[in-house]
Amino acid sequence: MNPTLEIFSQGEEIVTGQTVDTNAAWLSQQAVELGFAVTRHTAVGDKLDDLVSLLKEIAWRADCCFCTGGLGPTSDDLTAAAVAKAFDIPLVFDDIAFAQIQQFFINRKRMMPESNRKQAMLPQGAERLDNDVGTAPGFAVQHQRCWFVFLPGVPSEMRSIFLDKIKPTLNQRFLLQPSTLVSIKTFGIGESDIQQRIDKIDIPADVQLGFRASLNEVQTKLLFPADYPYANSTALVTKITETLGDKVFAVDGLGEVTGDLVYAVDQLMRAGKYTLALVETASQGLMAGLCTGSEWLLETRYEHSLERLAQKLAIAVTQDDLLETAKVIALTTQETSGADFILVQLYSGDFQVLQDKDKLMVLHTVLLVGNQCYPASQSVAGLIKRKQNQAALLALDLLRRYLQRISSDALAGYSVIL
Amino acid sequence: MNPTLEIFSQGEEIVTGQTVDTNAAWLSQQAVELGFAVTRHTAVGDKLDDLVSLLKEIAWRADCCFCTGGLGPTSDDLTAAAVAKAFDIPLVFDDIAFAQIQQFFINRKRMMPESNRKQAMLPQGAERLDNDVGTAPGFAVQHQRCWFVFLPGVPSEMRSIFLDKIKPTLNQRFLLQPSTLVSIKTFGIGESDIQQRIDKIDIPADVQLGFRASLNEVQTKLLFPADYPYANSTALVTKITETLGDKVFAVDGLGEVTGDLVYAVDQLMRAGKYTLALVETASQGLMAGLCTGSEWLLETRYEHSLERLAQKLAIAVTQDDLLETAKVIALTTQETSGADFILVQLYSGDFQVLQDKDKLMVLHTVLLVGNQCYPASQSVAGLIKRKQNQAALLALDLLRRYLQRISSDALAGYSVIL
Incomplete structure (x- = not known):
């Protein structure tokens, strides 16, 4: 446990x-990474009674508690007082803490306000946690079952004290056996579809299965206990990724650090030193905007209507066959941009289809590579922000699947040569 | 109370x-805005016993509880089961909920996975909260002292149900005396600069002043007690907005519903029936992407380098005077786009300036209206995502300030005629 x-x-x-x-x-x-089971988060305001009763609750409920906030100099900073009351420990003046607080102001050539004196009052017997980046020292104290660590609420100060003073000592206090969390990241398949597909796979009872769905990806999560054999966990992960096929764009937790779908595209584009040009309609600039600071993106253009776009490119287009029209636009763009890959996305109907949350939008996307054209028609529903986001991601995912295929083919060829 | x-x-x-x-x-x-005293936040994982004991605790401790998450179709979604166990109410199959879930899949032309059936099981006697944007219906139930509202964890679904189904009914259930929160929204001025400017204004002791800063805006917040005279609050707000000048893009809480900076631009563009064309560099499509579904945005283009852009437009450009270059680009774009307003943004130096977080990026933006050209040069620092976001917002803010000025001039003229 x-x-x-x-x-x-x-x-x-x-x-x-x-x-x-x-x-x-x-x-x-x-x-979690250190091997704790995090069971609860609680937040309360600056009210002494709430703080006291919560500290008492936690003291018998948890083995460890990380607390943030309430260590400042003002009257609404009550943590030390609450600890004193809840655990019946007097507050004592800590000379070293006070000297450090004074030094903080001397270093900044500022007068120390009298109110900061209060920050040197710590519960008797508590371990002081020096704050190298702010005025409030933290402190740690054991009460009943629980070891409490009190940290400032300012994120930079909190992180600094935690990483320097707490993290390195936890292994001495607790028997920690970190479990391994593997996340299989997919795009273009829903949570319940995933569950249905992997229902046939036998997942051992001691492996915890979970899902996390957002607009941009679905993560299938496997939590392996500390003593789980590595070969067995990789075998299980492989079985699942094979079942999900090219919907999988990344696997986290088996040594590799991965990111989101756009990160996957970025890695593949860089690796192959490719370039890209985009023609956007539904996504209205978002496709390019998602590719933050990508050297490989040569250009994007968005036009409010297909008619405007056709006029600009001096080509004849038709609403009848949007995949064919997208291909014509891609060929023109290929010529003018000189990019390796061209992504063009059109959608059926007019602007209302994009704006009306009750109207399904059908997207027609083509990826042009040399003289090969890869088409995809997909539909997207919901609020306009969602439609635009999905439109951008669906186009980038078409590119991602192509890149992943050619890069794994390249690897396959490579291994044969070896 | x-x-x-x-x-x-x-x-x-x-x-x-x-x-x-x-x-x-x-x-x-x-x-808080509705008049509740929020006393506690708690989060627990997907463990039935934890959920049950927490629901029991809250049932006697609070008057109302908003709960999110755990309504999905998978085996780790346990909220309904926890409610059933904690409050001793059986789960019953809700025909209407099930029909809605089925309809959700029919609308998307997808098969409903069997697992989604579970989402139609609601605690007996609970009020169903229809979900118009996802599959999981929420529900509400009274137990002991507390009225519990269960909402999906997906933020867009949670917000939609809350705003449509819960917020309008709270006044019938609770005696709410909301204090009035006024938020003065600004862009292009920092928190401490605002504080300095309004230091001279006398703010009564019973009015609470606060700030909230994000990348996209700074909000100066005034919380007026329930019985505060309306004339006095508007007088104070007016004094502050006058001090902050055209940095203010919206004031929330005095009857008007406002949004973010882009919302302000959208309202002004619609009101004047104007059209816009963009040429982006640093913002890489984001400027257009921010203007979600705007009819008035005719086109945007992004090119990876100024050289590529110059070549495409068949114009000669120079890095020496980027404001002049931006004007030349704007004039060409005006001709080809036919838009009322043209925004062109360039930046000094090469792509490295954008990518390197330690390099300051200097932006040169022009707004072209007819034959009038409004230039702005500003610098932006930080990580690339921040630089791109600020670049997009600074350009849109140049447009916003112009639109606000001409619309208030128009109003001034109008009132004189009256």
């Missing part, structure tokens, strides 16, 4: 939604 | 830190 850990965030700005609690997510990721 | 409200988020991806819980922040903001 992994030791359990809770995250506890303090601050009115968090409970009122003024600040999104990124600290909780960051600390949780760290904890 | 305001009724108390808790936020409860479910999902392994949240407790393990894979996903930052933006739903909790968004719902809290809504709740």
Whole structure:
């Protein structure tokens, strides 16, 4: 059994939604990777009674707790006072902490406000956690079952203290056996379709299966226990990726660090030193915008209507066969851009189809490579932002699947030669 | 006393830190604005016992609870089961919910996987919350002290159901005395500069002043108590907006519903029935991409380098005077596009300036209207995503300030005629 850990965030700005609690997510990721079972996140405002009762709850419920916020100099920073009350420990003045706080102001050539004196009051017997980047020192204290670590709420200070002072010591306090999380990232297939496809595969009871769906990808997640044989986990992952075929664009957690779909496209484009030109309609510039700072993207153009586009390119087009029209546009673009790959995307109907959330939009995309043309027709529904995002990703995914195929063919050829 | 409200988020991806819980922040903001006292956020993973005990806790502790996640079709979606167990209510098959789920798949011309059937099982007596944008219906149920609202975890679905089905009904269930939150939205001026400018203005002690800064805007927030006289609050807001001048693009909370900077541009463009053409460099399609589904955007083009752009447009350009070059490009684009407004943005130096986070990027933007040319040179620093985003927004803001000026001139003229 992994030791359990809770995250506890303090601050009115968090409970009122003024600040999104990124600290909780960051600390949780760290904890999971280290081998804790993170069981709960809680956030409360700057109210002493809430803080006290929550600290008491956690003290018997979890093995460890990472707490952020409430260490500042102002009257609404109550963490130390809450710890004193909840665990019945007096606060004592810490000379070293005070000297460090004074030094912080001396270094910045500023007068120390009297209110900062309060930050040197720490619970008796607590371990002081020096803050090299801000004024508030953190502290750690054991109470009943739980080891509490109190960190500042400012993300840079919190991360710095955690990485320097806490992370290296956790292995001495806890018996940590980190499990392995593998994420199989797919595009163009839904969560429930994935589940149906892998239902036939036998997944051992001690491997935890989960899914995470967003607009941009679906992740199929496998959590392997610490002692799970590596060969067995790779065999299982391979079985699943083979079942999902070219919907899979990346696998995380088996040594490789991967990113999103656009990252996959970027890696493949760089590896082959290819160049790309785009003609966008539904995605309205977003296809190019997603390819952040890509050297390989030579140009994009967007026109409000197919008629405008045809006029600009001085070609005759027809709504009757949009794949054929897209091919004609791609050929013209190939000539003027000199790019290796041309992606052209058109959609059936007029602008209303894009704007109306109740209208299905049918996309016609072609990828032109040399004199080979790869067409795809797909439909997208929903709000306009979703339609535009999916349109951009579907086109880039057509390119990704092509690149993945030729790169694995190249690898296959390579291994035969070896 | 305001009724108390808790936020409860479910999902392994949240407790393990894979996903930052933006739903909790968004719902809290809504709740505070409506007049609730938000007392606690809690997140737990997909474990039935944890869910059950937490639901029981909240049922006696809070007046209302907004819950997200766990409504999906897969085996780790346990919310309905947890509610059934915690509150001792059987799950029953909801014919209408099932018909809606089936319709969702029919609309997308897809087979409904058998697993989605589960989403139609709702706690007996619960109020079904129809989901117009996804498969999972939400539901609401009263237990002991607390009214629980269960919403999908996908942010777009959660927001849509909340805004359509929950927000309008809360006043009938709870005695809410909302304080008035006014947000003055600015672009192109930092938080501390704003603070300095408004330091001279006398802000009464019972009005709470706060700031919220993001990449896309800075909001200066004024929270007025429920009984604060309307005339006094508008007078104070006017004083502040006058001090901040044309950095202000919108004021939220005084009756008008406003959006972000792009929304402001969209409203002004529609009102004047204008059209726009863009030439992008640093923003790489993002400028167009931000103007989601705008009828008034006729075209955009992006070229990887100024040389390519010059060649395409068959014009001679120089790096020596980029504002002049941008003007030449704008004139050519005006001719070929037929748009009322032309925005052209160039930047000094090469692609490295865009990609290197330690290099400052200097942008040269021109807005061409008829034969009038409005130039702006600004610098942007940071990671490439930030640079691209700021580049797009700075150009659109140049257009926004022009549109705001001519529209207020038009209004001024109008009132004189009256």
